[in-house]
Amino acid sequence: MVLVLGAPFGAATAALAARCLPSGTARNARAEVDVRGALLFAATTLAVLLPLVTSLRGAGLAYCAATTGVLAVLTVLHHRRTIRIGGVPLIAPALLHRALYLVGAAVAATQFGAQMAASLALTMFVQDGLGLSAMSAAAVLLPMSLAMVVTSGLAGRAADRFGPRLVTAGITLSVCCLLGAGAAAQHASPRVLPFLLGGAQLALGAAVGLLTAPLQAEVLRHAPPRTAGVAGGILQMGQRLAAAVSVAAISGLDLNDRPRALAELRLAYGHAVVACACITSLGLTLRLATHHLRPQTNQRHFPHP
Structure with missing residues (x-):
């Protein structure tokens, strides 16, 4: 059911696009x-x-x-x-011969999929395990969104200064935040745990905000110019597919390990975030393994006001 929640928004977007977007000037051209x-x-x-x-x-x-x-x-x-x-x-054939594009798309997919799955696992844990209301659970997740808003605005300048190292550091910090949240869930008292999890979400949001735009810009920079639109679509499709698979797998793991005792609920959440950390680490490993293929450049990739 979680994966179906976005269906009404997709249908509304498609209807608005058909109604509002221009049909184009080449009326005789046939899109294949x-x-x-x-x-x-x-x-x-x-x-x-x-x-x-x-x-x-x-x-x-x-x-x-x-x-x-x-x-x-x-x-x-x-x-x-x-x-x-x-x-x-x-899929445009030219994209299949661009190793850095494929690796970058895979890294973006693992990062996005793990992030979505970890958010779902946290929501389930704080509600079912800690007994928080829906509004209180949202308050635990809110620091991540706020941090992403702030750091996303700084990502362009940070990428110009630190280059590809910013993305690598952001992914590494994401793994540490996930593991830290899992460790806190095992040992902290129920009264303190929501604040610790909120702090982990704050750091995770800062990492994700700093790495998302530079990573996507880096991936698309390795695509042939004539396939830029297709490359962007494939990148987004890969992220959504990874999110669907990760959310389904992690929620299934979390639910299958969900007894009534709080101690075992903690363990179930720990299993879920460790799995998310492993998914993110897979993307980090791919990135580090192809570091020698990535050109080092001081070119500015983000416009600044």
């Missing part, structure tokens, strides 16, 4: 859309999510895994066939 590729990709995504949001076991799980594999193969074959016959594939 890889409908089959999009449907195959959507079906593959659904097959990946299904075991995470249901209680499939045994033969059902094996059948779902086999279906996922078949759909993935069909998606790849269709993509290659579309290129061979001169069509327009869902």
Whole structure:
């Protein structure tokens, strides 16, 4: 149900876009859309999510895994066939040959997915484990949003000064904040714990605010200029897909480990944030492993007022 909450907003956005956006000047031009590729990709995504949001076991799980594999193969074959016959594939072929773009998109996906999953796990823990109301739970999460607002405005100047190191430091700080929140949940008293978790959210929001815009700008800078629009769309799609998979997996893990005792609720939340930290660390590892491929430049990438 969590993943469906955004559906009304998506439908409203699509309706407003169809009504308000200009149709363009080239009326005779026909836009080519890889409908089959999009449907195959959507079906593959659904097959990946299904075991995470249901209680499939045994033969059902094996059948779902086999279906996922078949759909993935069909998606790849269709993509290659579309290129061979001169069509327009869902993903621009030029992007698949840009290693730094692919790595950067993967790093952004892991960061965004882990962030969304960790926020959900925290919300579930403070409400079910600590007994906070919905408004009190929102107050625990509020410092993250406030910190992101402040540090996002500073990200451009910080990126000009520190370069790619800013993104690496931000991801590292994110991992530390997640692990710190998990450790606090294991040992702090219920009276103090909401304040400690709020402090961890404040630091996490500062890290995310500093790294998000520089990371996205860095990723898109490695895409061919003619594919900039597609590159941005693929980047956003990858982040949303990672969020869907991470939220489904982490919430399933958290719910499966959710007994009544507070001590075990603490442990369940600890498992969830450690999993999120591992996802973020995977992106950090990819970034560090490709550091030698990244050109060092002092060029300014963000306009300043």
